[in-house]
Amino acid sequence: MTIHIGVVGTGMIGQDHIRRITDVVTGADVVAVADVDFDRAEEVASGINARALPTGHDVINDSLVDAVVVTSWGPTHAEYVLAAIEAGKYVFCEKPLATTAEDCLRIIEAEQAFGRRLVQVGFMRRYDAGYRSMKRVIDGGEIGSPLVMHCAHRNRTVPESYHSEMAVQDTAVHEIDTVRWLLDDEIVSAQVIKPRKTTKRFEHLQDPQIMLFETASGARIDLEVFVNCQYGYDIQCETVGETGVVRLPDPADVWLRSSAQLRTNVLQGWEQRFAAAFDLEFVEWVASMHDGRLAGPSAWDGYAAAVITDATTEALHSGRVVAVTLKDRPAFYGS
Incomplete structure (x- = not known):
């Protein structure tokens, strides 16, 4: 069919x-x-x-x-x-x-x-091989209870139409969903710290930004969003647990030894970095429809992301720690 x-x-x-x-x-x-x-x-x-x-x-x-x-x-x-x-x-x-x-x-x-x-x-990072491996490690208890997560989301550059709120709403939203999924834990507060601005950006933009989150269990997440880093598209994630650390691998590429140097390439866009994840996302979506049972990111995940990005945007403007208040999760969407 x-x-x-x-x-x-x-x-x-x-x-x-x-x-x-x-x-x-x-x-x-x-x-x-x-x-x-x-x-x-x-x-x-x-x-x-x-x-x-x-x-x-x-x-x-x-x-x-x-x-x-x-x-x-x-x-x-x-x-x-x-x-x-x-x-x-x-x-x-x-x-x-x-x-x-x-x-x-x-x-x-x-x-x-x-x-x-x-x-x-469409939170496609849940379909990335590296993130899925990290989730298996965390869920399997191989690093003990997660305590701290370090994340970075870097773009080579962005157009003039990109504004400071988009760092939360369009960029950090991917990490926000991924953190919730990896830790199986809800974010309960958000804060934004504004470092010294890079000169490689349009005047209206606060870049970089450091976003700090706390989960219901007490884990802490720091996220660097730097959308004019100049050198490429770079996604990093490391989870520190009680007994070990798990780190997201860089995209596979050759290492070249030549002219007294050791070097590799850095991807320049999200299209290359997450192409396989996008493909698998649709493969599994279609398969789940054939099975009659969806298993991917749900409407509840979309709602949670909206509430958290709203709180983080408020924190960007206020400079305060802002509480994240979600409705009770319906049993319809699982535990």
Whole structure:
């Protein structure tokens, strides 16, 4: 059986997901697309023998569409996810699930009312081989109880449109979800420290930033977000436990010994660093739909990320430690 997928949003990430559904994933194909730029939707559709429909709602309600991928502008996500739930269709939503915690809660309530999970959120780091190995070590008790986690998220550079809040909402959100997943622990407070600014940034931007989090169990996380580091795209994570330390490996590459030097390459973008994770994310999403049981990041994870990023953004502006207050997690989403 082939799952027929409709895609709402045919920008860069939408086209990338269409490519992997078409070229990488088995058991699924894209049959309909929509975008605010209808000409672009038509061009994308023509390349994969799909149909371009006038609106995202037309895609969601199309009788030939079994499941929906939402890669449209962030403020439209809640509208389309809620429409997919109402239509009784599985929906994969790129982060953010919604731009407000209130809209995330609406999605959670609608999904519970439907009676089973339909929503998966695009936190692709959970599908990265290095992070999965780290989780197996932590869950297996090989380093004892986690005490401290050190993280870094570095980009070579960002455009002038990037502002200080985006360091939290668009960049650190990946680590926020990953930390919750790795430690199986909720973040309960956030703080942002502003170091000396790099000269390699636009004047309006606070860069770098150091974000400090505490979990319910008392573990502490420090996260360096440095989006104009100049040298490449560099993701680091180290977890210190009571009896050992586990560190995320760097991407595999050759080491060159030449001219009295030992050197290797540094990746320049997230597209290369997490390409395999994106692919596996969709392979497993489609497989879970065939099985009738979603297992990836849930609407609850999307809600938790929204609340934590809101608190961290407040901490950025206030300079204070800000408490993170989540609703009680419904049994519907597990323990």
